Amino acid sequence: MSEPLQAPNVGGVAATDRPRSLTDDAWYDLRRNVVFWIAGSIVVLIVLIAAFPHLFSPIDARTANCSLADSMRPPAAGHWFGFDKQGCDVYARVIYGARSSALVGVFSTVLAGVLALGVGLIGGFYGGWIDALLARGVDIVLGLPLLLGAIVFAKALASQDTGIWPVVLALGLLGWPTPARVMRSSVIAARQQDYVQAARILGAGNGRIMLRHILPNAIAPMIVVLTILLGTFIAVEATLSFLGVGPRNVISWGTDIAEAQRWIREAAHPLLFPSGFLTLTVLAFIMLGDAVREAFDPRLR
Amino acid sequence: MSRYIVRRLLQMVLTFFGTTFIVYALMFQVADDPLQALAGERPISASQRAQLTDQYHLDEPFLVQYGYYMRGFLTGDLGRTIAGRPIADVLLEAWPRSLQLGLLAGAFAVVFGVGGGVIAGLRRGGWFDRGVLALTLLVIGTPIFVLGTVFQTVFAGQLGWFRPSYAPELGLATYLLPAIVLASLSLATTMRLTRTSVAENLRADYVRTAVSKGLTRRRVVGVHVLRNSLIPVITFLGTEIGYLIGGAIVTEGIFNIPGVGGRLFQAIRLEDGPLVVTIVSLLVLIFLVASLIVDVLYAGLDPRIRYE
Amino acid sequence: MTTSPAHLLEVDDLHVEFHTRDGVARVINGVSLHVDAGETLAILGESGSGKSVTAQAIMGILDMPPAVIRSGAIRYAGRNLLALDDEARRRVRGRDIAMVFQDALSALNPVFPVGWQIAETLRRRAGLSRTEAEARAIALMDRVKIPAARARVRAYPHQFSGGMRQRVMIAMALALGPKILIADEPTTALDVTVQAQIMDLLADLRRETNMAVILITHDLGVVAGVADRIAVMYTGRIVEHADVFGLYESQGHPYTRALLESIPRIDRGDEPLKSIMGLPPNLTRIPSGCPFHPRCYRAEPVCAVEVPPHIDLGHGRTSACLFAREVIDER
Numbered sequence: 049m050s051e052p053l054q055a056p057n058v059g060g061v062a063a064t065d066r067p068r069s070l071t072d073d074a075w076y077d078l079r080r081n082v083v084f085w086i087a088g089s090i091v092v093l094i095v096l097i098a099a100f101p102h103l104f105s106p107i108d109a110r111t112a113n114c115s116l117a118d119s120m121r122p123p124a125a126g127h128w129f130g131f132d133k134q135g136c137d138v139y140a141r142v143i144y145g146a147r148s149s150a151l152v153g154v155f156s157t158v159l160a161g162v163l164a165l166g167v168g169l170i171g172g173f174y175g176g177w178i179d180a181l182l183a184r185g186v187d188i189v190l191g192l193p194l195l196l197g198a199i200v201f202a203k204a205l206a207s208q209d210t211g212i213w214p215v216v217l218a219l220g221l222l223g224w225p226t227p228a229r230v231m232r233s234s235v236i237a238a239r240q241q242d243y244v245q246a247a248r249i250l251g252a253g254n255g256r257i258m259l260r261h262i263l264p265n266a267i268a269p270m271i272v273v274l275t276i277l278l279g280t281f282i283a284v285e286a287t288l289s290f291l292g293v294g295p296r297n298v299i300s301w302g303t304d305i306a307e308a309q310r311w312i313r314e315a316a317h318p319l320l321f322p323s324g325f326l327t328l329t330v331l332a333f334i335m336l337g338d339a340v341r342e343a344f345d346p347r348l349r
Numbered sequence: 350m351s352r353y354i355v356r357r358l359l360q361m362v363l364t365f366f367g368t369t370f371i372v373y374a375l376m377f378q379v380a381d382d383p384l385q386a387l388a389g390e391r392p393i394s395a396s397q398r399a400q401l402t403d404q405y406h407l408d409e410p411f412l413v414q415y416g417y418y419m420r421g422f423l424t425g426d427l428g429r430t431i432a433g434r435p436i437a438d439v440l441l442e443a444w445p446r447s448l449q450l451g452l453l454a455g456a457f458a459v460v461f462g463v464g465g466g467v468i469a470g471l472r473r474g475g476w477f478d479r480g481v482l483a484l485t486l487l488v489i490g491t492p493i494f495v496l497g498t499v500f501q502t503v504f505a506g507q508l509g510w511f512r513p514s515y516a517p518e519l520g521l522a523t524y525l526l527p528a529i530v531l532a533s534l535s536l537a538t539t540m541r542l543t544r545t546s547v548a549e550n551l552r553a554d555y556v557r558t559a560v561s562k563g564l565t566r567r568r569v570v571g572v573h574v575l576r577n578s579l580i581p582v583i584t585f586l587g588t589e590i591g592y593l594i595g596g597a598i599v600t601e602g603i604f605n606i607p608g609v610g611g612r613l614f615q616a617i618r619l620e621d622g623p624l625v626v627t628i629v630s631l632l633v634l635i636f637l638v639a640s641l642i643v644d645v646l647y648a649g650l651d652p653r654i655r656y657e
Numbered sequence: 658m659t660t661s662p663a664h665l666l667e668v669d670d671l672h673v674e675f676h677t678r679d680g681v682a683r684v685i686n687g688v689s690l691h692v693d694a695g696e697t698l699a700i701l702g703e704s705g706s707g708k709s710v711t712a713q714a715i716m717g718i719l720d721m722p723p724a725v726i727r728s729g730a731i732r733y734a735g736r737n738l739l740a741l742d743d744e745a746r747r748r749v750r751g752r753d754i755a756m757v758f759q760d761a762l763s764a765l766n767p768v769f770p771v772g773w774q775i776a777e778t779l780r781r782r783a784g785l786s787r788t789e790a791e792a793r794a795i796a797l798m799d800r801v802k803i804p805a806a807r808a809r810v811r812a813y814p815h816q817f818s819g820g821m822r823q824r825v826m827i828a829m830a831l832a833l834g835p836k837i838l839i840a841d842e843p844t845t846a847l848d849v850t851v852q853a854q855i856m857d858l859l860a861d862l863r864r865e866t867n868m869a870v871i872l873i874t875h876d877l878g879v880v881a882g883v884a885d886r887i888a889v890m891y892t893g894r895i896v897e898h899a900d901v902f903g904l905y906e907s908q909g910h911p912y913t914r915a916l917l918e919s920i921p922r923i924d925r926g927d928e929p930l931k932s933i934m935g936l937p938p939n940l941t942r943i944p945s946g947c948p949f950h951p952r953c954y955r956a957e958p959v960c961a962v963e964v965p966p967h968i969d970l971g972h973g974r975t976s977a978c979l980f981a982r983e984v985i986d987e988r
Contacts, residue, residue: 187360188367191633195595197372200629203617204375283492287599290494292618302494309498309603316502323495331490554763560718561758562778562829563751576768651768652813 074343084339090332098150101143109144109299112136120315132304132318133311141299142325148298149329152212152219153282159220160227160281161274165263167224168231168270173239173258179232186225197222198284202293212295215288219281227273234266241265272341279333286326301326353648361637366419368637369630373415376626422630430616430624439612439624440631447601447608449521451593453528458535458589463582466543470578471570473548481544485537493596497530497603514605524606531600535589542585546578553577580651587643594632663735664691665869666715666754666837671729673707673714673893676722680941684710686893688729694836697863697870699880699901701916702890705937708873711890712839715871716756717746733837751778755830759842761822765814772798772810775829783833797828801858820851827858831866838863839871844879856883877920881905886973889913892938892948895967899974909968909976909985911953947979955980 078084097104114136123130129138171182192200201218238244239262247257288294289302301322308319421428427436469478488496504526505513511526512519550556551574559569594610601611609628616624673685685707692698702708713719715731717738731738733753738746758764766774775797776790785793791810798806801824814822823843830838840859844852860883863870874880880887880901887904889897889912897910908914915933935952938944944951950960960979968981978984 184360184363184367187364188371191364191368191637192372192629193591193595193632193636195592195598196629196632199598199613199617200372200375200625203620203625279490286492287494291599291602291614305495305498312498312502312506319498319502323491323499327487327491327495330492331486334490335486554758554760555766557718558758558764558826558829559766561716561750561756563747563749563833564777564781565747568781573766573769577766580768653767653815 074340078339078343081339081343083335084343087332087335087339090328091336094146094150094329094332097143098147101147105140105143107137107140109136109140112140120311120318122315122317129321130315130317133307133314138304138318138321141304142301142322145299145301145304145322146325146329148212148295148300149282149285149326152215152285152295153278153333155212155216156219156223156281156285157274157278159216160223160277161270163220163224164227164231164270164274165267167228169235169258169263169266171228172232172235172266173254173262175236182228186228189222190225192222194222194280195284195287198288199291199293202288206293206296210296211298215285215295218288219284223277223281227270227277230273231266231270234269235262238262238266268344269341272337272344275337275340276334279330279337282326282333283330350648354645357641357644361641365634365637368633369419369422370415372626372629372633373418374411376622418626422627427627428623430621432621436624436627440609440628443607443609443612446515446524446606447597447610450524450528450531450601450606450608451597453521453524454531454535454593457528457532458539459586461532462536462539463543463579466540466582467547467575467578469540469544470547470551473544478544481540485541488533488537489541493530493534494599494603496533497527497600500526500530501603515607527600527604527606530603531593531596534596535586535592539582539586539589543578543582546581547574550574550578576650580647583643583650584647587640587647590639590643591636594636663732665693665734666871667691667730667732668711668715669730669732671711671714671731672727673710673719674725674727675940676725677941682940683943684724684893684940685714686943688890688893688895690888690895690898692837692869692871694869695863695867696886697860697872697884699872699874699884699887700890701874701877701880701887703875703937705892705940706890707893708875708890709841710893712756712841712871712873715839716750716754718750718756751782751830751835752833753835754837754839755833755835756839756841757823757826757830757843760846761819761826762814764826765822767814770811770813771817771825775825775832778829778832793832794828797831798825800831800862801825801828803828819847820854823847823851823855824858827855827862831862834866835868837869837871839873841873842875843872845874845876852879859883877916889916892940892943894948894977895975896949896977897975898967899970900972903972903974907985907987909970909974909981910978911955911984912949914984914987915954947977955984 102108114131114134116135118131118135119133121127121131121135127137127139129142132138132141167182167186171179198215198218201222202214205214205217244257244261247261252261285294286300286302286305289300290306292306294300294302304322305319305326308322312319425437427440429435430439465481469475469481472478491499501513505511512523516523551570553574555577556569556574559573560566564573597608597610598614599610600606601608602614605611609632613625613628613632615621616628668688668690671685671688672683675682675684688707688711690698690700690711700708700711710719710724714726715738719726726739729739733749738749741749765771772791772794775794776785776787779785779790779793780787795806795810798810803809803821803824809817814825817825827843838859843859844855847855856879859870859872862868872880872884884901886898886900888895889904889910891912897904897908897913899909904913905917908917912933915931918931919933921930933952938948938951944961946959946961946963947953947956947965950956953960957980963979965977965979965981967975967977968979969975970981970985976984
């Protein structure tokens with residue numbers, strides 16, 4: 049529906065030869081969006097920190113000798129974030145702690161994404177009783193609020209040496225419904241397009257249509273949701289660590305924050321720095337996903 | 350409309366059994382030694398084993414175990430904690446505290462979230478709007494336990510405006526700070542959603558029609574725009590109930606409130622299997638019922654849904 | 658514009674601009690028109706010609722930034738609407754001048770029943786009670802020929818067909834008994850047969866109530882059976898104005914002529930379809946002189962320099978073409 053209250057028909061024909069697609073328009077908007085660049089840079093930075101912590105911190109937090117003599121010392125030269133209760137260098141722990149958050153975030157998102165892709169694609173494409181069945185599955189998993197379910201899952205699946213995997217499984221197995229629904233909607237929309245008909249007439253089978261034609265066109269909204277979900281997962285992982293059911297035997301922002309909270313009366317810096325990094329990371333993913341979604345939303349044109 | 354309600358009710362029942370089944374399976378089957386899981390990290394004797402096996406029907410097929418458990422749950426026999434205390438007693442005591450916390454938090458989220466969102470949406474681009482966007486973004490990015498910890502430190506510890514922990518003698522007031530913390534994420538997202546919804550609806554064609562009918566601006570916004578704008582917000586509030594339930598665990602933990610969430614927090618720490626499973630099942634039930642109510646409300650507001 | 662008794666509605670040399678990112682778009686450039694009780698004036702033009710903006714300016718529902726009314730007057734029963742304050746302007750809407758929009762599905766509020774929406778102005782502005790207002794709404798629905806009105810008064814817009822929805826909008830506009838009805842492309846979103854029904858309805862209503870009707874459209878076919886006079890708009894100005902029979906018989910402006918010739922005709926067999934070459938101009942960069950000259954089949958060098966005045970061709974016909982007299986005599 050046209051918007052007569054806007055300036056009507058101001059522009060003439062576009063100057064470029066080929067008509068601009070939605071992706072072109074979106075990328076154009078995205079490029080000029082300050083938020084996109086800032087959030088994107090932070091994400092890249094965090095990924096680098098997680099992958100190459102030794103580049104950012106001279107002290108290896110995993111093998112550091114924490115001396116109780118340093119307990120709760122404030123920030124100083126060479127130890128920019130000060131020391132925690134155990135006498136460990138907070139900066140090193142924050143840098144090395146990024147890895148568990150990043151890994152959990154990435155792996156759980158990938159797991160949720162794969163499941164969501166499968167369920168959304170199959171349910172949306174075939175419809176009928178398959179879709180109804182899968183929709184019931186979605187309902188059941190959604191019946192468990194995320195944090196609640198994650199606590200139960202992580203606790204049940206954990207034992208001494210399992211590291212990050214219980215949490216990854218917990219988040220992935222609980223987080224797939226929402227992206228699945230998004231995928232399903234776009235698959236249903238794509239399924240009704242003319243190019244699908246055309247492909248069928250040319251003899252393409254269901255599998256080929258699903259993978260070559262529908263999937264590429266339907267996947268974008270789900271990717272946006274997954275980006276935002278990644279941020280959420282990082283937050284939930286930290287919360288699980290805070291509650292004591294997070295990954296065992298790894299350095300994690302959540303556990304550090306939990307520990308720091310117990311000794312908050314003595315000093316605030318062991319709490320502030322991991323909290324700040326955590327918030328920044330979560331925000332970066334959420335804003336990135338938001339920026340991409342706005343750029344691709346045809347209604348806001 | 351009634352057909353819709355019936356349909357949703359059936360869905361709810363199915364979902365409830367499906368979800369609790371998964372929880373039950375996790376707690377009692379995934380562990381290598383379910384008896385050990387029940388007892389936590391304490392070693393158990395042979396006679397304790399026998400007694401637990403009998404009590405929980407562990408020698409029978411899994412589905413039967415689940416059946417016993419469900420029957421007990423639905424008839425009010427909630428079993429006992431590891432320590433032997435009737436779970437029903439524990440919950441009866443904890444329940445009113447969580448209810449007060451939850452309702453207060455819900456009220457904050459709705460009143461300030463919707464109110465602030467409407468104002469921001471009406472004055473899009475203004476200073477209030479920008480402030481709202483920035484602040485809500487910050488709140489959304491901050492995990493609730495960080496927010497709770499920081500608020501507790503600043504507002505209760507340093508400024509002394511609130512007590513840092515649960516103080517029953519204060520009555521409802523003791524839940525103020527925890528409720529603010531609990532409501533924070535919902536409030537922020539509600540505010541943003543309302544703002545966007547209002548801003549979008551202000552540009553809708555039916556607004557133009559209403560204006561051309563000669564209605565006052567107040568009526569156009571207060572009746573026409575608002576009614577349409579609130580629809581997505583209400584749906585969203587329904588999903589937020591799940592978040593409130595999860596968040597209550599953290600909030601009650603931080604502020605030492607012995608409510609349902611606090612008990613769950615403890616139960617997890619102490620590895621009290623039966624208590625964990627029962628509380629989770631209860632919370633799932635509450636969540637599903639609340640979602641049902643919200644869905645029905647949504648259908649009531651948006652007539653296009655009813656006829657699907 | 659004339660010294661004879663005031664017209665019911667008179668637009669006098671209106672200029673409206675839109676301030677956009679790409680510059681200032683001059684959307685209305687000196688539009689003057691009038692309409693009296695019992696008359697139907699059709700405003701004809703392509704998208705971007707400014708016809709909808711004219712209607713919205715009359716109703717006073719333009720978004721005031723980015724729109725700016727540069728100059729001109731809009732007189733209703735002698736009073737200049739543009740000089741009124743917001744509250745006075747609001748009172749004119751619905752009561753004296755009412756408007757019907759193009760897409761009834763989006764123009765009606767989806768969450769309220771149609772009867773409620775029709776009755777709303779009666780409740781809020783005429784002080785009727787709920788029951789009285791609903792009864793009047795049913796009567797109005799009957800009048801616009803919506804079958805089973807009593808049963809459907811509580812139904813929602815999405816439960817009606819396109820044609821029925823349009824009737825609901827008309828009923829809504831008529832509620833307070835306006836003297837002028839502006840219909841902005843009322844049938845564009847409808848099937849051809851339904852279009853005819855709606856246009857017949859409008860003609861009937863006009864006869865019953867002696868309303869003035871301003872019909873805005875781009876469709877020449879719709880205009881023929883209903884209008885008394887036609888004002889053809891291009892790039893924000895009226896390029897030709899004539900009574901309907903005269904216009905179809907001979908045209909005094911190349912644009913009007915080209916429009917009429919572009920209608921496909923069954924009796925012309927295998928002739929190639931004629932279209933107007935080029936595109937409507939960018940409103941931030943309107944061509945100098947006569948704005949139509951880049952697309953005109955008989956443009957001459959002087960057309961790029963001089964802005965044509967409105968040339969009086971007699972019998973109430975005017976044309977804004979330097980060569981109007983020649984054009985009107987062409988075949």
